[in-house]
Amino acid sequence: MAEAIYTTDAEGRITYYNRAAAELWGACPEIGKAEFCGSWKLYHPDGTPLPHNECPMAIALSERRAVRGMTAIAERPDGTQVPFLAAPTPIFDASGVLIGAVNMLMDLTEYRARDEAARRYAAIVEHSDDAIVAKDLKGIITAWNRGAERLFGYTAAEAIGKPVTMLIPADRPDEEPSILARIRLGERVEHYETTRQRKDGTHVEISLTVSPVKDERGRVIGASKIARDITERRRAEEQRRLLLREMDHRVKNMLALAGSVVSASARSETTVKGLSSAVSARLVALAQAHSLVLNPAMEGSDRGKTGTTLHALIKMILAPYREGENIPVSGADIPMGRHVISDLALLLHEFATNAAKYGALSTAGGRISIAVVEQGADIVLTWVERGGPVVKPRRKEGFGTLLVKTAISGQLGGRASYDWQRDGLTITMSIPKERLQSRS
Template sequence: MKPSADQTEILKLAGDTLDDVGNYALLELLPVGVYVCDRDGLIIRYNRAAAELWGRSPRIGDPADRFCGSWRLRYLNGTYVPHIECPMAVALATGEGVRDGEIMVERPDGSRVVALVSIEVLKNADGEVTGAINVFRDNTEQYNLRIALGERKREFESILQALPAAIYATDAEGRITFYNEAAAELWGVRPELGKSEFCGSWKLYWPDGTFLPHDECPMAMALKEKRPISGMEAAAERPDGERIPFLAFPTPLFDTAGELTGAVNMLMDIRGRKIADETAQRLAAIVESSDDAILSKDLNGIITSWNNGAERLYGYKAHEVIGQPVTILMPEDRQDEEPQILARIRRGERIDHYETIRQHKNGTLIHISLTVSPLRDGQGRIVGASKIARDITERRQAEEQQRLLLREMNHRVKNLFTLSSSLVTLCARSAASTEELVSGVRERFAALAQAHTLTLPPTWNVASDEGQTTTLHTLIRSILLPFEKKAGDGEPRAVITGPDLPLGGSAVTNFALLLHEFATNAAKYGALSVPDGHVHIACSEDGDQFALTWRESGGPPIEREPADEGFGTLLTRATVKGSLGGRITRDWASEGLVIVLSVARDQAMAR
């Protein structure tokens, strides 16, 4: 179809527009689609690139192909667009061109191309619209990339919304462009996108409570200095007045040209950590101030912590034992305990009030009550053990002393009953009448009670307001008072010779205990168990030593030394060596027992 005169004029204008420097034939060489419409929208010229984009070659001037040579047009969302409403039709109708508009071209084979359209309206000298030229190109790849980026952005934003950490972004000027729910929850407010700046919180404060202006916050600092900031602490105040401590991690964003485009910030709520830190500090203070020894070790038995109580109990400084095996605290005969303890800890068991023995730095053995508990990491795995050791040495000593006291009381009661029986027997042998027997027994029991009082510690002797003091001879006479009757040969049953010795403090009790033991045994088995028996107590001095010799005669003959040591013998030895710091020997002669007791004079006289 040959163009009309008006169309020829339009083509001339289009040619001038398309090629101000060359021939109109260059239109065919362009890599973009180009077509020209008259003022009625009839296509009067198009190039090969346009036909390829349309997927068809429309006829020039055909009214069936007004405004565009495409098979169909659609909006980017897929909605059908009639040609009469396409960008070319709108441009001719309004006289306004189009710059980089997008529309979807559907080809006859059903394939679709997103075209980037630029339309320039052609006008005559009077300003009347005479036609228009459309330059368009395939923008499908860029469109698909933009869609993919948009999907990735939406996916990324969904991920950010799901994160428990508070995250928000700003533009280069600090205006907030995005924030997730965690950020809104931390702030207690929802900032206005595009207006709120640097941080969405109501107010900000430094950790020391000083007010922090928003334009000086970590995000503002990162944008101003164009550098990331890691872990700066601040506190956000909510409208209700609650302050939330957080760590900020703002990071600037740059485009491919290196220009600042904005920043993203993550706020880490550290309320839990603050509480944990405060709790840990309180626990550490409790551990350090505890009188109990508290230490921890790993699963190999290596000491990892050590408190002041442990230093006091074991004598080691922390730097001396941390990194060392815990077996340095164990005596040689207790080394096998540690593998058993570690095995139980690995099984998750707790060991409660395990009484054992440990060793001080100076070698002293310590009785302790031990509690061992597994230590777990954040994932619940057992990584070591904590030990709490309590010194029970004094308690064990008190228990042992109590047991000794109970055995001593039992022994004394038995001896008193035996002695009482012996006294009755002795009185019965010499009594001429019942009255004489009763009188003799009463007198001897009264003497026995007086002597027994002397064996009690000063705190038990309620009749005395001061510490017990007496002399050795006085004490001996009091102890032997129940046997003061003369023997059958007319001689005294007990004779005391040699120098006397003042006794003070606990020495009174200790000597009374020893002499009572000697007299009781003599009354039960020795010289005082028969009417004609005698006891000679000889005292002597040699420098700073004082000796007492107890010699029995006239009693039942001794056939042999006792095979076993009774409790009384053990108690006597413990009293002499432990309390008096002396020594004692026994000679089981056939004619009678001889006991030699030697003590330091100063020890016996001490108050």
């Protein structure tokens, strides 16, 4: 037999053992002398020494009963240890006298290895940052780890036994049947990006991998799902696309502005030398303003550490377009926190760019006036263009409009309105004073 079997007399002396028993013990005990068990040393499952006269066979003989379910560890002479399950049974003669016992030992090495692997995998699954869920072929949830609790908001008790469709938004009714159909065919669904619904009703973007679960015969009996929250990745991708759009927008604007600088300078200069000097000075000023716009972090620069005032910022951004008194700045001048300088610089740069391309700064004699007024807890900045071409509201929302909305309502926490009059555009921005002066 493949199992280890041996017998003893009534005193526990070994009277027989098969080859499997010798292999398990790693030794061949002497018949009639070795007692209770043929192993060199014995240990309890917790690793403490187990005397031979207290082993399962000794108990079966002393208590004259079969012993079941007891495990121990046999140590071979070479030091290797073998966990085993013992099943000793006492033997009686026809008159009921105890004459010995027979014991069968089952080597648990493979079972222990499988059990340890199973516990290890279970620990990995339970403590994974990803949501790991199992379901049967009817779509009923059968397992739910802590990652799933964190991602979806349901506890294991709330989720197990419920249909997995409770996680699927109402506008995606065909997803689960399609996935189950592929799983029944033994297929794997990898890196499927979709949306799921949390317990509180909010949606979360996830990357989903679904694998078939098979029984020992290879039949598909269910599926395991690994869901990873990709909200941050999606947000980063959107930010990257926004930055690329901004870069494209800024490059085109700079080329257009360079042309506007040349055209504006040509209107007021009568010599080549004067034109060259004016164009050069304005391009240098434009570059300085542009460097401010393209430095959103600010903390690493001296300007970001010392801050600036609102008037100084306005004048710096508009320096390339100034021709005498064509851009007066009036009203309250307040110090600005370093973290809002780049946001407001972007807005002013956008307004000036549009004015040079389409508005008051695109023609000779055009003017812009900027007034800053304190109204309670807000700072109201009014940008007024006059003397330019007839302006018309834009029907299509471009990147500049999106930038204005994002910067004012988002980073600056304010409001903006546009008044498209025939004689020019008026922009009114209202920003909390506390936000403008914040140092963090």
